[in-house]
Amino acid sequence: MTFFIQMLVSGIVVGSIYALVALGFVLIYKASDALNLANGEFVLIGSYVCLTLITVLKLPFLLAILITLVFSALLGLMVEKMVLRPLLNAPTISVIMATIGLGNLLAGLTHVVWGHQTRMYPQIFPDTPVTFGGVIITPVYLWSFVIVMSLLIAFTVFFKFSKMGIAMRAVADDLQAAASMGISVKKVFAITWAIACVVAAVGGVLLGNINGVNATMSVIGLTVLPVVILGGLDSIAGAIVGGFIIGIAQSMAGGYLDPMVGGGLKDVFPFIIVILILMIKPYGLFGKGGVERV
Amino acid sequence: MLHINNIEVVYSKMILVLKGMSLEVPEGKIVALLGSNGAGKSTTLKSISGLLAGDGGELTKGSITYHGEEISGFSPDQIVQKGIFQSMEGRRVFKHLTVEENLIAGAHTRKDRNHLKHDMERVYHYFPKLKTLRSRHAGLLSGGEQQMLAIGRGIMAKPKLLLLDEPSLGIAPLLVKEIFQNIKQINKEEGTSILVVEQNANVALSIADYGYIVEDGRSVLEAPVSELMENKEVQEHYLGMSDEGRKNYREVKSYRKKKRWV
Numbered sequence: 126m127t128f129f130i131q132m133l134v135s136g137i138v139v140g141s142i143y144a145l146v147a148l149g150f151v152l153i154y155k156a157s158d159a160l161n162l163a164n165g166e167f168v169l170i171g172s173y174v175c176l177t178l179i180t181v182l183k184l185p186f187l188l189a190i191l192i193t194l195v196f197s198a199l200l201g202l203m204v205e206k207m208v209l210r211p212l213l214n215a216p217t218i219s220v221i222m223a224t225i226g227l228g229n230l231l232a233g234l235t236h237v238v239w240g241h242q243t244r245m246y247p248q249i250f251p252d253t254p255v256t257f258g259g260v261i262i263t264p265v266y267l268w269s270f271v272i273v274m275s276l277l278i279a280f281t282v283f284f285k286f287s288k289m290g291i292a293m294r295a296v297a298d299d300l301q302a303a304a305s306m307g308i309s310v311k312k313v314f315a316i317t318w319a320i321a322c323v324v325a326a327v328g329g330v331l332l333g334n335i336n337g338v339n340a341t342m343s344v345i346g347l348t349v350l351p352v353v354i355l356g357g358l359d360s361i362a363g364a365i366v367g368g369f370i371i372g373i374a375q376s377m378a379g380g381y382l383d384p385m386v387g388g389g390l391k392d393v394f395p396f397i398i399v400i401l402i403l404m405i406k407p408y409g410l411f412g413k414g415g416v417e418r419v
Numbered sequence: 420m421l422h423i424n425n426i427e428v429v430y431s432k433m434i435l436v437l438k439g440m441s442l443e444v445p446e447g448k449i450v451a452l453l454g455s456n457g458a459g460k461s462t463t464l465k466s467i468s469g470l471l472a473g474d475g476g477e478l479t480k481g482s483i484t485y486h487g488e489e490i491s492g493f494s495p496d497q498i499v500q501k502g503i504f505q506s507m508e509g510r511r512v513f514k515h516l517t518v519e520e521n522l523i524a525g526a527h528t529r530k531d532r533n534h535l536k537h538d539m540e541r542v543y544h545y546f547p548k549l550k551t552l553r554s555r556h557a558g559l560l561s562g563g564e565q566q567m568l569a570i571g572r573g574i575m576a577k578p579k580l581l582l583l584d585e586p587s588l589g590i591a592p593l594l595v596k597e598i599f600q601n602i603k604q605i606n607k608e609e610g611t612s613i614l615v616v617e618q619n620a621n622v623a624l625s626i627a628d629y630g631y632i633v634e635d636g637r638s639v640l641e642a643p644v645s646e647l648m649e650n651k652e653v654q655e656h657y658l659g660m661s662d663e664g665r666k667n668y669r670e671v672k673s674y675r676k677k678k679r680w681v
Binding site for chain 1: 468470473475494495496498499500504505506507511512513514515516520521523524525527528532572576
């Protein structure tokens, strides 16, 4: 039983990070109907930048993460301006191709700058594990969970109540009509990309603290795909729930099934779930599939 | 307050849609723009509100001045800030946002955001039905309710000039009358000038002060509404009245071929 809860806890924590990264993915999909296949590289770059600030420049963690967030926001703005803006009225497939190219470019650049070895974050969170009734939780996990949850709540409030949040949802709903309200579509797109980059970077920093950083971290961009397809590509709530489901399922598969089949199932398992769910609900668990008037 | 002077609009660099359209909206008045499909009514509105670019259209000639200032080439958000708000054809409410969120989106360019609650009450004053639906998703509203919401978003922006593109489209005839009465009321109580594009000439002329007939990309007849109503051609072609009773469709068609306004 303790083993089960242990797996559950680590699934929830990893799942919460998936949820965060998936949020950025969904935002971009909602705004421009395009899958951002460079998402994994944003995660990786965020993680590397923060690591460099801490280890090379010896900055304190909080300052380092703050600079990382600003850097990521700027990276998002720049990508939007240089890659996406020229493709504003282009077909969706062109935009997706552009993000694939961008992802490859960024992956190459990170390889040139940071090489291929796994780098570890220095000890930031205390390492004495906390125990809850026999279940051992390392502080990194606990903190990751707290940070992610507060960010998710903050974003939910932002989208529900703030002027910019409502404008962003309006643009996602009907771009032309939003423009006729005087909402600046360019500004909304720019902010969308900035937010997507920022959440990806936070995910990267947290994952880096848990596992260390190397180029394979960008695979999360692919793992997040099942998450958003499961939750529904256009649903923020779906991204969050989907993140937890995939995280827990992956952790369970790793704990129980991997020893039986000799490993490797952990990485495939999310995709198996997605195929099963899509057979029943093609728009994902929370996807809109169009509101119909009756 | 708004002068459109001899404008030409080209779509996709090939299709000439407006061929020297001119019109004028005086302060505080309701102006109706009538004409058949493809005459260029909606394009006229879009060239005012700056939404042409989104459709691949381009203003190639002429000028649009608002209070003496040239506004052609401004982006849609600049135009809304100047006080011109277009309610687009086909209602275009944000389906996945609630009624209240739609109204907030309408007020996007407003600086004095403390008055949002008060202005929302203004909208509910014109359209009491919206108040009972305030937390419902706009996609689930009926056509008439969506049109009310679309006009309500316009009120939230506090424009000086409201452009309405076919507010009667796809709405039950009884409701059309009601909505046009509301438009008249908004014009009176808020002092908003209104430029309304309609195919339903009867109902549009019932509230307008001045009317333009648009055909083939230019305005071919303009007059105060009382004069328009007297005009034989308008009566026959736009209001469906005729001395010899109803003509059959074939005759009308052959007649239309010969007819030239200019």
